[in-house]
Amino acid sequence: MNRSSCPPVDAPSAPAPECQQKTANILRFEEVDRTCVSIVGGKNASLGELTRSLKERGIGVPEGFALTANAYRGYLAHNGLGPIIEDAYERLAAGQATLPEITSSLREAFLAGEFPPAMKAEILDAYHELSDHYGQSVTDVAVRSSATAEDLPDASFAGQQETFLHVQDDADLLETCQRCFASLFTERAISYREQKGFEHLAVALSIGVQKMVRSDSGASGVIFTLDTETGFPDVVVISAGYGLGETVVQGVVNPDEYRVFKPVLSNPSKRPVLSRMLGEKELKMIYDDSVGSRVQTIPTTEGERDRFVLDEEQILLLARWSVEIEEHYGCPMDIEWALDGQIGKLYILQARPETVQSRRSAASLHSSRLKTPPDSSLILTEGQSVGCSIGSGTTAVLSSIADTADFREGQILVAEQTDPDWVPLMRLAGGIITDHGGRTSHAAIVSRELGIPAIIGTGDATGLLDDEQEVTLDCSGGATGRVYQGLLEHVTEDIDLDDQPSTRTAIMMNIASPDTALRWWQLPTDGIGLARLEFVINNVVRAHPMALVKAGELGDPEVESAVQKLSRHFDSPADYFVETLAAGMAQIAASVYPRPVIVRTSDFKTNEYAELLGGHLFEPEESNPMIGFRGAARYTSPLYRPAFELECQAIRRAREVLGLDNITVMIPFCRTLEEADAVLEIMAAEGLERGTDGLQVYVMAEIPSNIILAREFAQRFDGFSIGSNDLTQLTLGIDRDSELLAVDFDERDLAVTRSISELIRVAHEEGCKVGICGQGPSDKPDFAEFLVGEGIDSLSLTPDRIIATRQLVADLESSASEKS
Numbered sequence: 001m002n003r004s005s006c007p008p009v010d011a012p013s014a015p016a017p018e019c020q021q022k023t024a025n026i027l028r029f030e031e032v033d034r035t036c037v038s039i040v041g042g043k044n045a046s047l048g049e050l051t052r053s054l055k056e057r058g059i060g061v062p063e064g065f066a067l068t069a070n071a072y073r074g075y076l077a078h079n080g081l082g083p084i085i086e087d088a089y090e091r092l093a094a095g096q097a098t099l100p101e102i103t104s105s106l107r108e109a110f111l112a113g114e115f116p117p118a119m120k121a122e123i124l125d126a127y128h129e130l131s132d133h134y135g136q137s138v139t140d141v142a143v144r145s146s147a148t149a150e151d152l153p154d155a156s157f158a159g160q161q162e163t164f165l166h167v168q169d170d171a172d173l174l175e176t177c178q179r180c181f182a183s184l185f186t187e188r189a190i191s192y193r194e195q196k197g198f199e200h201l202a203v204a205l206s207i208g209v210q211k212m213v214r215s216d217s218g219a220s221g222v223i224f225t226l227d228t229e230t231g232f233p234d235v236v237v238i239s240a241g242y243g244l245g246e247t248v249v250q251g252v253v254n255p256d257e258y259r260v261f262k263p264v265l266s267n268p269s270k271r272p273v274l275s276r277m278l279g280e281k282e283l284k285m286i287y288d289d290s291v292g293s294r295v296q297t298i299p300t301t302e303g304e305r306d307r308f309v310l311d312e313e314q315i316l317l318l319a320r321w322s323v324e325i326e327e328h329y330g331c332p333m334d335i336e337w338a339l340d341g342q343i344g345k346l347y348i349l350q351a352r353p354e355t356v357q358s359r360r361s362a363a364s365l366h367s368s369r370l371k372t373p374p375d376s377s378l379i380l381t382e383g384q385s386v387g388c389s390i391g392s393g394t395t396a397v398l399s400s401i402a403d404t405a406d407f408r409e410g411q412i413l414v415a416e417q418t419d420p421d422w423v424p425l426m427r428l429a430g431g432i433i434t435d436h437g438g439r440t441s442h443a444a445i446v447s448r449e450l451g452i453p454a455i456i457g458t459g460d461a462t463g464l465l466d467d468e469q470e471v472t473l474d475c476s477g478g479a480t481g482r483v484y485q486g487l488l489e490h491v492t493e494d495i496d497l498d499d500q501p502s503t504r505t506a507i508m509m510n511i512a513s514p515d516t517a518l519r520w521w522q523l524p525t526d527g528i529g530l531a532r533l534e535f536v537i538n539n540v541v542r543a544h545p546m547a548l549v550k551a552g553e554l555g556d557p558e559v560e561s562a563v564q565k566l567s568r569h570f571d572s573p574a575d576y577f578v579e580t581l582a583a584g585m586a587q588i589a590a591s592v593y594p595r596p597v598i599v600r601t602s603d604f605k606t607n608e609y610a611e612l613l614g615g616h617l618f619e620p621e622e623s624n625p626m627i628g629f630r631g632a633a634r635y636t637s638p639l640y641r642p643a644f645e646l647e648c649q650a651i652r653r654a655r656e657v658l659g660l661d662n663i664t665v666m667i668p669f670c671r672t673l674e675e676a677d678a679v680l681e682i683m684a685a686e687g688l689e690r691g692t693d694g695l696q697v698y699v700m701a702e703i704p705s706n707i708i709l710a711r712e713f714a715q716r717f718d719g720f721s722i723g724s725n726d727l728t729q730l731t732l733g734i735d736r737d738s739e740l741l742a743v744d745f746d747e748r749d750l751a752v753t754r755s756i757s758e759l760i761r762v763a764h765e766e767g768c769k770v771g772i773c774g775q776g777p778s779d780k781p782d783f784a785e786f787l788v789g790e791g792i793d794s795l796s797l798t799p800d801r802i803i804a805t806r807q808l809v810a811d812l813e814s815s816a817s818e819k820s
Contacts, residue, residue, distance in 0.1 A: 081109055213338040220338040230388065234521075264659030368390045386439065585599050648688050701721065
């Protein structure tokens with residue numbers, strides 16, 4: 001589904017609901033649909049839509065009913081509150097009263113009122129009917145406010161009014177309904193309406209009364225049907241914590257986070273969970289009748305913190321439900337869910353249109369970067385990044401909302417967490433840093449809406465950072481956001497994606513990290529020409545593959561302990577390697593699906609492998625690792641073959657289990673035909689047989705033997721990718737890292753270009769494609785002109801060079817066409 005706002009609704013999805021009888025005070029959810037916002041508010045209209053249209057498909061939705069806007073206005077009229085409200089705003093406008101004074105007086109007036117007798121009877125009848133439905137004399141319910149202007153496509157009123165949980169009897173229900181009505185006039189609700197331009201008296205309040213799901217003994221969280229940071233539309237992002245959902249929504253805890261790939265989700269043979277991130281989940285909210293609020297927040301156990309909240313079946317079920325909801329509404333959605341721990345059943349509690357990424361233009365892309373890569377010693381703390389921008393300023397470390405008097409516009413707000421009371425201050429901030437929270441927390445949601453960078457869930461920012469400290473927030477590097485010391489220079493570019501020219505030569509991307517892949521989904525590319533597995537191993541797996549293969553017999557207690565800790569959530573360290581590597585490459589492949597993604601098997605040199613956890617136990621010392629134990633020779637050696645077999649299993653899992661069958665495999669540094677045959681034989685034995693299930697296998701062309709024996713290599717592989725750095729190094733005999741010889745290192749040398757010409761000619765005669773991955777074509781227009789003229793099939797570049805190179809290639813192809 002393309003990222004887009006929810007379309008306007010012209011007609012209900014089922015026969016006209018009774019909510020169109022505007023005099024009704026009470027409406028059951030099955031009597032309501034999403035055309036009823038003016039009657040029951042956005043939250044209740046959505047619950048009605050879920051109940052009427054989706055519950056029959058097996059999606060769990062708790063029963064409930066709504067007090068309508070008519071009931072709210074009836075309450076106003078019965079208690080003479082209309083003139084009181086008007087008088088309060090007149091006094092505020094005339095400067096005769098402050099905002100806190102009028103909000104306090106209005107709330108007192110609401111709570112001092114009473115329901116008209118007939119309305120009171122209707123409310124209690126509906127409550128008793130709900131209790132009867134569940135076979136109980138009284139039933140626990142959640143009482144939620146639903147403003148008639150909330151959850152519109154251009155405004156999110158989430159958190160502006162009150163919600164009450166664990167309501168258990170008649171008197172309690174009536175009192176909490178009064179409190180919901182009164183919450184329409186809190187300071188934060190009034191401020192938000194003014195900021196959004198809503199007339200205060202034009203907004204009425206509906207109330208939803210819904211069967212309480214016992215997530216206090218289970219779990220709960222939030223789902224977005226797109227990536228909240230990049231707007232990538234093909235993933236479902238699920239956050240999860242223990243207990244009631246307030247801890248996740250309010251950002252009190254750092255929840256688990258799961259990403260699921262949508263395009264293959266309907267295939268029952270696929271299990272496309274792209275990533276699982278274990279959150280700390282330090283606290284959970286539970287019911288407690290001994291305290292006044294009847295809920296309390298308690299610490300989780302060590303066992304709860306160290307395990308995932310949801311299993312794979314639950315993740316996939318929630319993802320499938322979410323896609324059904326999104327397809328029904330026709331736009332990206334923001335969904336609340338809960339797991340009843342007493343019966344082990346999942347429920348959807350709420351669904352509303354997503355209001356940030358879906359409103360942004362798809363015709364432009366904002367790209368931020370630091371001008372100079374900073375020294376890692378400048379990192380003060382890290383957390384989850386919100387957005388992809390960079391911000392800098394002086395910090396204001398606040399322990400509570402009461403400490404805001406000296407806050408200056410543009411400062412970096414540092415707090416343990418935020419809630420709706422912080423919103424006026426957040427509007428002034430140049431960036432936000434929190435100790436707690438996940439990507440669906442209040443701080444994250446508001447930061448996205450305001451378009452400011454935020455780093456959340458750092459765990460320690462309020463303790464580490466000083467007041468008035470100069471810092472830079474960098475959210476440009478993917479999932480991890482970093483707080484650097486000092487005001488670092490950075491640039492932001494707006495990339496226009498409209499009217500990009502088409503080219504015969506495929507323009508592809510080089511992608512290093514799964515974290516950054518989704519940032520570039522909007523770029524006009526023909527796929528990914530180079531995804532390096534060693535980068536995924538280094539950044540995601542974080543251990544030497546043979547240390548995982550040989551776990552239990554390493555002979556180094558420190559490494560053994562670290563390996564066991566890394567793999568503790570998997571059946572074995574080898575399974576950890578396979579599943580983690582598969583998920584990493586799958587996330588890269590998902591970013592451009594179904595366009596091709598060429599995944600190069602690992603090509604660390606021995607000195608680089610030695611830097612990984614446990615690497616020193618397995619890597620020999622070499623005087624020249626650049627032309628040593630690397631590439632295909634490694635895969636066939638007993639010293640590494642077991643690890644290569646795991647790489648093959650990971651690729652097979654990514655293609656067959658996770659569903660990313662757009663992955664093409666590429667073998668690096670293959671010196672001889674015998675090596676090629678041996679590697680292909682190992683791959684076939686691991687279920688990766690070239691040509692089966694559409695699998696293509698490429699080889700890097702980076703050694704003179706690949707050129708000299710191009711015809712023979714072409715009979716074994718489907719394509720070539722030129723590694724121009726190594727090919728230049730080995731053709732000219734120049735160390736590519738030598739500063740003394742740098743002036744002579746040039747891929748435009750006749751010996752190199754003649755080799756490339758020969759390769760393209762022979763490969764095309766054999767029906768093979770040829771591409772190149774590197775910066776040469778974008779940095780050197782004459783080299784690009786040479787490659788295009790020779791008929792190269794693809795150029796693969798870093799993302800920042802895609803737009804300029806596409807235009808350059810289009811111009812070159814057009815010029816060549818005119819000449820011919």
